[in-house]
Amino acid sequence: MARVAIIGDSTSVAGFRPLGFAVFPVREPEAARALWDGLLTGGYGTVFVTEPVYAALEDLIAEVVDRPLPAVTVIPGAGSAGGVGEAKLERAIVRALGTSMPITEEEG
């Protein structure tokens, strides 16, 4: 059994607290750096980060990308443009295939 953490601005993440998520509201995305070590050792199976937090922590998140847990996932925050999660996935694709893959909507 594991816990689920979510980091982001309080407007985006506050609603997850009643659902049992461990919520870490940060005023500035950079403030999440101080929380990161605690999150890695805190027995969290999944860490959700909002897009601005992901942009601030990209280097730290890249360090755990090859570990099975925690699974760090980008979610759009309230009012962010979106598309960062897709870009993160795109990097995995480039890593695997050596090139990016066009989006094929009709497949699957």
Next chain:
Amino acid sequence: MTKMRVNPNRMELLKLRRRRDVAKRGHKLLKDKFDELLKEFISRINANRKLRAEVERELAAAYGLFAVARGEAGRTTIEEALLSGAPGEIVETAERNVMSVRVPELTLTELPEPGGYSLATMPVVLDEALAALGAVAPKMLELAGREKAIELLAAEIERTRRRVNALEYVLIPSIDETVRDIQMKLDEAERGNLTRLMKVKDMIAQQQEADEER
């Protein structure tokens, strides 16, 4: 291609040939693994893109409902109401083996029922917003598990590709070249021996002729 520094003798030749056979077998296996990993990877990518779009859309809708709730009751009231509830262990983690890559499997156990705030003072839309988040939470966890699996598969694919390439373009050609080199040196020695033998035979024959004439 760089030749290996080995003694050009029959023993090394046999050893190298055996090594080449093993390398070729390994290359074929790794290549098959690589192809299978790619197939798995691409099918996962396509499924994941759909799920991510769905999660992002539903989250945006839930954020919208929260914004309405904040507008109706005020930011501080809503934030106080949302302080109810405590973080708990809400996911079950298991590991699954996909082509020798251990990927985590995250399953959401029961979500706690949101509540603990006054229903009289809170707007109805807050309940709806929480219900919307509750509906998207299982999908978020599924997405987290799938994306992690994709990242781990990507790392494995990269590793396997390097191994395949190292075997295909470095080790096997280098062994081939060394084998060819040793073979040529052995052939050369063989020819040298043969010529020497013929020469000695000639000399003996001449010697015998000279003896007979005397």
